[in-house]
Amino acid sequence: MDQANTVEEGENGPDARQRILVCAAELLRHGGREALTTRAVATAAGVQQPTIYRLFGDKDALLDAVAEYGFLAYLKQKSPNEPGQDPIDALRAGWDLHVGFGLANPAIFSIMYGDPRPGKTSPAAAKAVDFLRQRMRLLAASGRLRVSEERAANLIRAGGCGTVFTLLAMPEAERDLDLSIVAREAVLATIITQTPQWKASGVVSAAIALRATLSETNALTASEQRLLSEWLARIAAPGGEVS
Template identity: 60%
Template structure:
């Protein structure tokens, strides 16, 4: 015997997925300007109130489109075997990021082109979380020269800036060396060739220990929080 509520929820999910798929195609072919509520509703064969009911508002629809379009990229990044060298893994992640942006300019602009303090698309948040994981692996190996957050913000800023700079150029003028030089410069700015913990001083040791702190199960959550604050202060003092 079927459950009416389950059937209704399944129907909403199918309708939502269909609308998002249609909107993603409109985005790819016509850019963000093509994603008016009226245009999406017409292309999906539905009514504008349905879109508002399923997504709340246009921003909710845009977030859903960004997640949909970015999910395959995230799956590709997750499926790629991590490099044995965490710094090489970061370089590979940079190349994937830039390649994705150049291949999907409208989607990339939707995710990163209209920054608002305190608000990011869920897809952008997921991407930044993965970047943070790569940075943490470098810190755990003792090869990070600056704090994790600063390193992640720097890589993110340089990577997005590189993509938008290349997108602003005609395709025949896009020099791939721009991305390579920017990648190598940022990598050199935040990492060391040898484990930084071999260098005397508390700051580098604090960075490495900070990266491994979530695995310190012998401590309570409160103790890890306090120790994390102390380690952050030590690391910041050394990178000032």
Template identity: 50%
Template sequence: MSDPGVPPSRDAVRARLVDVAAGLLAAQGPEAVTTRSVALAAGVQAPTIYRLFGDKNGLLEAVAESGFADYVAQKHPVDADDDPVEGLRAGWNLHIGFGLANPALFRLIHTGMLTPDGRSAIEAGADVLRQRVTRVARAGRLRVPERRAVDLIHAAGTGVVFALIEQPPDTRDESLSDLAWEGVCATILTGGHTTAPAVPATAALTLRAALPDLAMFTPHERALFGDWLGRVADAEA
């Protein structure tokens, strides 16, 4: 328990302001997040916000950074699912669920100018998606280049969230997420998700995903082999 006679630390005050601003953002939208309202709710003087964040935009950037870091922390370990496609679907569901539960924060994260730390948090989230897609490729289930699959999943998932949060909650078409996921699967996956699997491309993608584990090749040979496999995958995609 903290001593009531000891002033809170700079970090504690900063965290309190971020929490208060996040609460106002969630409850009333970005218009409610003013330096005056946040300072009043946090029990500090308005100049404190300027000292810690520079201005209101700096505070909002910190809110976005904190919110996205919390979201990334909710992601399951990449190897937690036996089926890599199910792991990919779990990540999709988490993304959609986070956006619907936090519409104002989701807009802020994807439309605001983030700090370097905020961009690092987003990159960490993207890296989890890339690892999941690599697992799918190693299982021989991917029919397009990994980068294209990652970009498509990200674009489709984010687009679905924006479409859904613009709809009134009582008339929201919740089937849109499932339909979009099926469309993504039909494009990027082999097997039952597509009627025309690109067999050479799939083999090339599977082998390229496994290249880091092929210790019989030198780094130069792996790079050259990876380039050849990439050409096969890109030609067939």
């Protein structure tokens, strides 16, 4: 086999995309976004620049793919609640892991969360949001949420991302890591209650818990479930409490 054929197979083989992502992630980690040029990635991965465009489309798509590649490794550290595990403890652990990932991978974190565009979310960030929503559903089903699932998830996202970017803006030697703990507990105090809401008063929290477990009943038709879910969502919305 001649050298030209070897190069062609190396650029079109099944491992070419993975090799490019690995090399791009290393460039991003050590040199930031400025280091992630298609020329540098092609050189590091041993491919021609057109191969990158063929596999990823453009540089923005490459950045999204690199962010997803790095974040998937982070998501592997997370798992759904195990039987008997307190969902609030799991949420604390998830916050700490999120902040730790952001501080250890500032460039990837910035690609994921640092360029918000309405209606567009990076694939990696979308996976993180889905995971967080699963956490909120567990909390709602246990009767521990005092706000809607969506508002709880948004407060966690705002607090976690804000904490990471605030700490990254500080000189590394001067970072106040306790800030993350204080912010975490402030957010948790806003969205959760220590007593399951069906043991306490509050129609809003009861609606949140019922809506989270509505799919478990067979007593309603699909259209009835959708209608009841809409009513419960209206009760659970801010200002939905009735006297």
